[in-house]
Amino acid sequence: MGSVAQSVYIAGIYEHPTRKAVDKSLGQLYFEIAQGAVADAGLSLSDVDAFYCDTDAPGFGPLSIIEYLGIEVRHYDSTDVGGSAPMVHLSHAAQAIATGKCNVALVTMAGKPRTGGRGLDTQPNWAVPELAFELPYAHGVVDQYAMSAMRHMYEFDTTAEQLAWIKVAASHHAQHNPHAMLRDVVTVEQVLGSVMIADPLHRLDCCVVSDGGGAFVVVSQEIARQLKRPRVRLRGAGEAIRDLRGGTADITSSGAVVSGATAFAEAGLKPSDIKYASLYDSFTITVLIQLEDLGFCKRGQGGAFVSDGKLISGVGKLPINTDGGGLCSNHPGNRGGMTKILEAVRQLREEAHPAVQVRNCDLALAHGTGGWLASRHGSATVILERV
Amino acid sequence: MDVQTLTPLTPVPPVSPETEAFWDATATDRLLVKFCNSCNKVHVYPRAHCPFCFSVDTEWRESPGEGEIYSYTVIRRETPPRVVAYVRLDEGVILLTNIVGCDPNGVHIDQRVKAVFPRAEDGPCVPAFVPASPTQELAYRRECQGAESHEKD
Numbered sequence: 001m002g003s004v005a006q007s008v009y010i011a012g013i014y015e016h017p018t019r020k021a022v023d024k025s026l027g028q029l030y031f032e033i034a035q036g037a038v039a040d041a042g043l044s045l046s047d048v049d050a051f052y053c054d055t056d057a058p059g060f061g062p063l064s065i066i067e068y069l070g071i072e073v074r075h076y077d078s079t080d081v082g083g084s085a086p087m088v089h090l091s092h093a094a095q096a097i098a099t100g101k102c103n104v105a106l107v108t109m110a111g112k113p114r115t116g117g118r119g120l121d122t123q124p125n126w127a128v129p130e131l132a133f134e135l136p137y138a139h140g141v142v143d144q145y146a147m148s149a150m151r152h153m154y155e156f157d158t159t160a161e162q163l164a165w166i167k168v169a170a171s172h173h174a175q176h177n178p179h180a181m182l183r184d185v186v187t188v189e190q191v192l193g194s195v196m197i198a199d200p201l202h203r204l205d206c207c208v209v210s211d212g213g214g215a216f217v218v219v220s221q222e223i224a225r226q227l228k229r230p231r232v233r234l235r236g237a238g239e240a241i242r243d244l245r246g247g248t249a250d251i252t253s254s255g256a257v258v259s260g261a262t263a264f265a266e267a268g269l270k271p272s273d274i275k276y277a278s279l280y281d282s283f284t285i286t287v288l289i290q291l292e293d294l295g296f297c298k299r300g301q302g303g304a305f306v307s308d309g310k311l312i313s314g315v316g317k318l319p320i321n322t323d324g325g326g327l328c329s330n331h332p333g334n335r336g337g338m339t340k341i342l343e344a345v346r347q348l349r350e351e352a353h354p355a356v357q358v359r360n361c362d363l364a365l366a367h368g369t370g371g372w373l374a375s376r377h378g379s380a381t382v383i384l385e386r387v
Numbered sequence: 388m389d390v391q392t393l394t395p396l397t398p399v400p401p402v403s404p405e406t407e408a409f410w411d412a413t414a415t416d417r418l419l420v421k422f423c424n425s426c427n428k429v430h431v432y433p434r435a436h437c438p439f440c441f442s443v444d445t446e447w448r449e450s451p452g453e454g455e456i457y458s459y460t461v462i463r464r465e466t467p468p469r470v471v472a473y474v475r476l477d478e479g480v481i482l483l484t485n486i487v488g489c490d491p492n493g494v495h496i497d498q499r500v501k502a503v504f505p506r507a508e509d510g511p512c513v514p515a516f517v518p519a520s521p522t523q524e525l526a527y528r529r530e531c532q533g534a535e536s537h538e539k540d
Contacts (some may be wrong), residue, residue, distance in 0.1 A: 132400030133432035136513040137485050139462065139471040146460035147473060154458070154496045198460040246430035246438040247480025251458060251473070374458070374473070375483070 008094035009224035010232045010384065012041025012217035013342045017179045019330050020114050021211040026058055027068045029110040029213050034069055037215035042227045043104060048217075050075035050102035052089035054082075056111045056333045065108075075102040081378025082370025083280055083335040084239075085109070086216075088380045090341065091237035093218040103220050110213025111333015130244075134375075142206060142283065144372040146198035149285035151374075152252045153200060155300065158288070160200050162303035164191035166284040167204050167327050169311035174324025176353040181208045182328040205284040207326035207336065214338040216345065230349040235363070236269065236383040238262025243376035254369055255379025256293035263381040264295070269363065271295040274383070276347045276358045277318060278340035278366040281325040286369055287311075291318075294367060294381065313356040322347065322356035337368035341382065348386040362386045399510030405435050408447050410511035416504045418452040418514055420478060421445050429478045450476055452502025453519065457481045461491045470494050474516050488517040488527035503527060 014036025021029060030053075038045055051073045057065040061078040075096045079088055086109055093105035124135055152158045168188055174180040186204060194203040224231055240262070242255035264270060271294060279290045288302035296318060297305040305318075313319035323329050323343040326336040344364040346352045364384050371377030402410045412419045421433040425442035436443045459472035470486040472494070486494050487503065500516040501524065517527045 126401055126403070129434070130432050132403070132406065134483050136399060137471050137483055138469075139460075143460050143462055143471050147458040147471070150460055150496065151458035196461075196463045198462055198464070201460075244481070246428075247432075247482060249481065 007221045008097050008234050009219055009221065010090070010216050010234070010341075010345055011219045011224055011227050011229055012037045012039070012043065013214070013345045014040055014216075015179075015214040015339060015342050016110065016212045016332070018212050019179065019181050019208075019210040021112055022115055026110060026112050027065070029112070029211070030057065030065050030108055031069060033108055033110055033213050033215040034071075034106055037106065037108075037217050038104075041217045041219070041229060043217065045069065045071055047104045048106045049073055050093060050096060050105035052077050052093060052105060052107040054078065054085040054109060054335065055080040056109065056335065071106070073102070075105070081239075081241075081380065082368075083282065083337040084368030084370035084378040084380040085335070086337040086341055087237070087366060087368045087382045088239050088378065090216070090218060090234065090382050091239060091380065094234050094237065097218060097220050103223055105218040106215060107218060107338075108213070108215040109333060109335060109338035111335065112211045113209050113334050114211045130375075140198075141372060142201060143198045144374040145283040145285050146201045148251045148289065148374045149200050149283075152285065152289065152302075155252055156303065158300075158303040160192055160202075161188050162307050163200070163205055163284040163288065164188040164202075165306045165308065166281070166287045166311065167191050169306070169309060169316070170281065170321055170325045170327035172309075172312045173322045173356050174328030176355040177324045177329050180324040180329040181210060182324070201283055201285065204327075207282050207331040208328070209334065210330040210332055212330050212332035214332070214342050216338075216341060231387050232345050232348045233385045233387050234382060235385045236263040236265070236267025237381065238264075238266065239378065239380040241376070241378055249375075251374040252289065253299070254289055254293050254373060255377060256290050256367060256369065256381065259379040259381040260294035260367065263365075263383050267383040267385075269383060273363050274318070274365045275361045276322070276344065276364040277320045278325075278344045278364070279320050280336055280340060280367055280369040281321055281327045282331070282336060282369070284327070286373060287320065289373065290367055290369065294365070313358055319356070319358050322352050322358070335370070337366075337370065337380075340366040340368060344384055348384055399513060402511060406433055409433055412447075412449070413504050413512040413514055416512075418450045418502045419447045420450045420476070420480070422448040429476075429480055431476075431480045431482045450478060450502075452514070453477050454500060454516075456486065456494065456496050456498045456500060458496060459486060459494055461494070467491075472516070474500055485515045486517070487515045488530060489523060493518075505531065
């Protein structure tokens, strides 16, 4: 399996600069990210022979958006595991390329939750088996993450101050990103002083809501060699589903325990080899639990690991989310996985902002948690290498 | 106390053949869980098969409806604030619920709680939990009665 991943490269990336797409349709966003990513690779849309998207793409699976774009593909995948979908798509594209099913895979993600490009379902789908036992208790995404945080605090003495440091680090990075929604550096006190949304998570423990999106192009080794862009190789990948397991789950850890171990084993690497990490930051607690689950620190020690600026580039031991992440820059379509992969590639190409560029960044990790931390979610990890 | 903290929030689920017995029981203030005769484990939410050993030899068992708060949050975005929680039943499984009939600011992990069955306007009763002190339960029942008589007005 190691050879499958290692023969595949990310050749092009594009992040849409918009955070509020008032004057564009969702289809236009898809075209612009697709065009942007293939252009970055030095390719054109006519070279694309595989397409990947999640269910934020309007239409039935990938059908409508493939037609809208005008591309012709022989491989496709619209697996939706929320914000972890782009990591899963990268892994699936790599497998398809390695087995000869395609050569140029375009992975996309765009959404317009701010300006309403997609209506929400008003009728619950009661065929979803758990729904009758959950929906009546009327709670939102943030409440799920809050319950994980509350239990983590109870079991490991994690504090609100420690969680706040994750936001502080994000804000230090976001000040250098001209596209970031929140560019002001904030303090721990400001996080703790922001309004409580769901105990123990404050407003500033939560990511932003933004329009936008991004895309990347995955190619075979033969094609990568013909292109003039820096070569970023997929070194390892892992995916997992975590759920409540009949009522026996531990909500202080995530599927990253499995997806991370799988990715590190495939890459033949360990967490201390990683120079930069893009970690899903829907909420501050998401980052902390992933750090533990991926093995960057021991279980229960995430609080100490993130404190005192340890996640800030140039200052801390493990720089994360140097674009400002979902906490400050953007969270297009309420999904942060795509931008995680894009910033990891920028770091490996040494194309991050100079103020946050990690020196000698040859190995990076990107991880997504899609869904609900305290019940069911998809976890996916990719490890990338500059070669 | 505001009546909103006593009644489950809509929407109320429709009854399916797989879970009909569960909702029949809540209408008479009883909490049922599914027990597997093959591996002797309780699971929630209830399914026709056992998610641990995949046996279809499962049966309904009445739970005392007692347990402790495993985790919770106070939804501060609503007025009044409301508590959503995972309760760990004494049978060992955690289930999602609301903690009602008490001050959200007094709720804490490991707090003993007991199932209650607020009446819904239409559809089945959805179980919730109250802190398991005799005075708290009594106060809760009085509030419910008050709410019902208020609705009749």
